[in-house]
Structures are given as structure tokens and as C-alpha cells.
Amino acid sequence: MANFSTNEFRPGLKVMLDGDPCSILENEFVKPGKGQAFNRVRMRNLKTGRVWERTFKSGESLEGADVMDRTMEYLYNDSEFWYFMEPDTFEQHQADAKALGDAYLWLKEQDTCEVTLFNGTPLSVAPANFVELEIVETDPGLKGDTAQGGSKPAKLSTGAVVKVPLFVTTGEVIRVDTRTGEYQNRVSK
């Protein structure tokens, strides 16, 4: 990979730092009137998700990281890995639990999601912002109660538990915002 100097650090650039791939979020050039110039760089460690500020001497450079985001179809999981497929090449990738993080809570077979590859291997998985999942367990609904107010926990087919209105019942499909884990609405079948 090419090397990038601090003056080429732009938001979104992926670089290697201390062995981990990182994404540049912000880069500020600071210099006292006379003297050493620095770059204060906010970055995200793509392995751990940690966001922090690192200071570099201006002109220092870092190696670029072979990181890319791909839209893929989720296939299935076995006891160890989750399997994804690139829709155009049918190439399959396996991701481990570490790469999945909490994303497994929102993955339904054949749904599409964003898989970040590092050196060709899944580094992280981001589900679609909205997913539709079936309720497998919740307290019985109150018939005719479609009014506002009141919620109860509901377990979804993936194992995720979300708060739903009282009138929603087991077997129904609901739409959830994966960024907040919030119920949106029922989906007619």
C-alpha cells in the first residue's frame, strides 16, 4: 500500500497504526508561531471501534490500510462463522464473532448488509439501517388495544429483544431501526 503524509490525511482515509487499520475522522494542523508543527488527528480503530485523538509531527506518514466496504448478502451461520456472499461475483466470506459484534442480532438470511474487508477478510459487519424480523415470543396482546402508551419486550427470530406496543403479537413481522434497536411498525404479510 502507498504511504500517506499528514497533509494527505482526509476524513475517510484508512491507514495502519500500531498494526491496526484505522479510519481518519478529522485532521487539524496546528503550529505555534515559530516551532514544531503538529497534526491533531481524530481516528477510529476499525478493529476495536475506539475513537480517539492522536498527535503526529507534521510530515510524518502512515501506510495505507487495505480496507474496503462491500455490500453483501448474508447466507447463514454455523457454530463458528457467519457466511456472506458478494452478489456480483458470488465470492463467499466468513466472519467470526469478533467481526460480527452485535450485528448478529439483526441478520436474517438473504438480507444485504455492509461488510468491511481488511486484507480481504471481514473486519466488521454493519446491518441495514432497517430490518424486518419475526416476533417469536412476547406476552399475549390485548385485543383491540391499538391506543398509544405501554410497551412490552418481544423476542425476535434472531434473538434480539426489542420493546413493542402492547397490541403486537407473536408471529407478526416488525420493522426495527438497527442503529437504535427501536420498533418502527408492523409489516403486513
Place this chain on the structure above:
Amino acid sequence: MIDWRPGASQALLLRRAELLARVRAFFAHRAVLEVETPLLCSRGITDPAIEPLCVSGGLSLGGSSRYLQTSPEYAMKRLLAAGSGPIYQICKAFRDGEAGRRHNPEFTLLEWYRPGMDQHALMAEVAALVCACLGEGPWQAFTYRAVFQQCLQLDPFTADLAALQSAARQLTDTGSLAGDRDFWLDLLLTHAVEPWLAGQGLCFIYDYPASQAALARLVERDGHTVGERFELYIDGIEVANGYHELADAAEQRARFEADNRRRQSMGQAERPLDEALLAALEAGLPACSGVALGLDRLLLLASGEADIRRVLAFSWERC
């Protein structure tokens, strides 16, 4: 499609013209002479923290190259030594690799020299000029030592390297950074002192460590040698740098040579010394103070813009 339009609004172009007119009126009123000196110079600056841009093609160069000036200081001192009296200049200056929200590699500098003034008299004049441009307001001045004690509870003249490094690590991830005391002092200044200055309005810092005196005279103050150098910050933005000017040719030569040794140790190209300046100092520079003020930054402050590219007709990226 190519973005050919200026980055600054018409209102800002007017504001710049008005600012230049005010500056010229200020100096005309005080009988300071406007001068011009060359932008292309055969001798560059030795300061290890400043890199010039180099022009190396063209018949007039006769096979050698010239530097785009990083400041008009050397040429203006030659005028002073030749008896010019008080002088000012509005010119372009260039510094390689300096780009950001408050830096453009090409920028407009206002530089002036006042025979007979010490750094405090010149600070008062800088404040008067800034007030003439931005509107009347109060100003304050702190020593370098006092602002470090205020912001970091440490004494920049006595704290050891480990204490400076540990203070820096409280402020940011310092990773693999390594350097001498001045390196860490610079980091603490940019990361802790400048953010504090953001709430202080118009504020001078003066009496810098001797190792950061640049072209300022050295004096003894409370048992420490300090450089009679000052910086003006407005709302935390560094706007001007001034000196009670060093006039001793031998001392000046020694500092240039020390700069070059430092450059060599850090793997930077050494710079040829400006012998014409040294000869002028030898002939006699009148006791004076001088200051360089960034006019683009002053315009930034006058307009309330946050990015220097918004006050330049065509910033580096646009030309």
C-alpha cells in the same frame, strides 16, 4: 466541472480592501514608510521549523535556484541598517507544507520595524493597529512562563523532559513522538495554552525561552535567560510575532550556524547564510523592534469566518 469561482465572497473582498486601506492610513499617520523588497531571494531561512518553497527554472536564475521568501525580515533589516528609519511592508510570504483551517502556503504578511522601540512599546502599537482594524477593545499581556503556570501548573523554564512529556500525554495520545524540551513545549502550547487563549480576546505572550528566541535579543529575567520575543493571539488564533531585534552580527551568525546544525541532525537540508544581512548587522542595525502580522488571519477574525480559505480569493487548492 472545474470550480473557477473565488472562495471568498464579494463582501470579503471589499473587507480585505478596506483592511489594507486602514493599515496604510495607520502607518501614514505615524510617519512609517511603506517599502517593497524582493519575493525571490537567493538566501533562505535557517529556522528548522520553517521550510521555504524553491523556484528552480528560468533563464534569469542562471542555473541556481531562489527561495520564495518566508518573511521579508532580512531585506528590511538591510534597509534599516542603511538608515531607512521606521518602515513597513505588506507582501506575500510562502511557507511549505503549512495548510489547514488557519494556514495557506501563500499568505499576506504585514511586517514593520520601529527604531527606538522595545518589545513593550511595539506590543502597544500592535494593539493600537489591531484595534484600528477590528474595533476598540481591551488587551492583556502575559509572560510565556505565566501562561504555562496558568494552563498546565508547570514552569516551562525548570520542568524536566519527563514532566513535559507526562503533561503532554494527559492532553493527547502522543504515540511515537520524540523530541527535545522545545518540542514538548510546542506541543503543550498548541494543545493546552492556545485553547485557553481562545477565551482571552486580544492577548500577548512575551519573554520566550532563550532556545525559542529566534531573532530576538536575550536578557536575564528572574534568574532565567529569556528572548525578548512576543506573540499576539486573538481569541486563541496566533496573529503576530515580534522581537526586540538582535543587532549583534556575531551572535546572529552563531544562531544561524546552530540552526543549520539542528537542521543537519534532523536530516533537513542546510541553508546558506544570508551574508548580506550579516554584513548589514556588522555595519550597524539601529536598536529597534519589529513584528510580522498575518493579514489573512486578521481578516478571518474581522469577518468571523472559521476557515482561512473563506477569506482568500483563491486559496492554494483553487490556483
